[in-house]
Amino acid sequence: MTTESRNLKVVTDVVCPFCGTLCDDIKVIMDGNRIVDTLNACVIGNEKFKSAQAGHRILAPMEREDNSAEFAPVSYDYAIERAAQILANARRPLMYGWSSTSCEAQAVGNELAEVCGAVTDNTASVCHGPSVMAIQTVGAPCCTLGEVKNRADLIIYWGCNPVHAHPRHMSRYTTYPRGFFTERGFKDRTMVVVDPRPTDTAKQADIHVQVEQGKDYELLDALRTVIRGEDIPDVVGGVKKEDIKALGDLCKSRKFGVLFFGMGVTQSIGKHRNIDIAISFVADMNKYTKFTLVAMRGHYNVTGSGQVMSWQSGFPFSMDFSRGYPRYNPGETAANDILQRQECDAALVIASDPGAHFPVSSMKYYAQIPTICIDPHETPTTGISKIVIPSTIVGVEEEGNAYRMDNVPIRCRKVCDAPEGILSDKEILERILARVKEIKAEKKGQ
Incomplete structure (x- = not known):
């Protein structure tokens, strides 16, 4: 072993804070406080850990004057005071993101x-918001990923591509692992x-059903029809x-389908109605076998x-x-809708990057109003x-708590120290919240 490797240590049982699979x-x-490499992580997860020492880290608060492309470094005290003044004096501020930070920080953000x-919104409004709306309407027969691994003998991936979006999903929980009742794996x-x-x-896949773009609702409705023995x-x-009948018969013949x-x-024609009928299909299947989604x-x-x-x-x-x-009306009170209609007069973005995903028109308006971005890295939104x-x-x-895609809470652990002087999301929000309360109290007392 070389001299350089004698200080290496391995931190085990670490949770990957990248996708909803939350591999634990x-x-x-580690080499001292530096992350050298990871084991078991996918390519994306490995890069997430290595991003702690990446060159695009932001190491000091910054301020950009109106109509200027240049940022000037400022202190945390100054940045937090400016952020508090912007939010406290705004008539209708927008707060967006929250999806890549801890539950503890989210709780402070909701109070703020x-x-x-x-108006506060998370990334679900441009992702799985329709899923949430459908579940609120009709409920959902769910299960944990552990149950899938140990019991499921039929896996259906509909409108998703886990090989790229959730690289270890299939190897940890669905297709390949050996479970208690699935001893032979795939x-x-x-x-x-x-x-x-x-x-x-x-x-x-064993079977690829190539549905026509935007016709998911029709196909799910046809599946519901054939499993009842009716014609389509x-x-x-x-x-x-x-092929639809064969898929229906396959679903009915299995012991546990997911x-x-x-x-x-969720983001094609039909949106939450697609999920409504998917839930109804799963409910129908439970008359014949165990089925969840x-x-x-x-x-x-x-x-x-x-x-x-x-x-x-x-x-x-x-x-x-x-x-x-609190009032809730997706389509009216979602972040992108607020920006499109130019209804907010200030904005705070945390733990997300709408600049990389929202329409250009939304971000043009975002660039015109007083805005705060809390993020470890340089992104299109920070710019x-x-x-x-x-x-x-x-x-x-x-460290902090997070919820896996199956609603199981998992504690994320700390692996290394942050760059000197960098605060956590929770502490930044707590300091902004305390100062906003002081400003509001001062204004009320005048």
């Missing part, structure tokens, strides 16, 4: 939104992929009648954000406190914000 078997190889009379399971495209996940047209959603669905269903959530704690918002205020996303009480406050990375430099 990661091993991180209430005190400011803000030999005991059948995998079906329903997708308009021959994705890399579809290429590994010769072709539905680009899929032949005999339908995993992604943004190909699980949403393929993206950000590692977007599920936790919905949970925390619901605990505190009753609604999981797109929540409006501007009337002094057009007025105040940028760097934070630690939860699950790497800070």
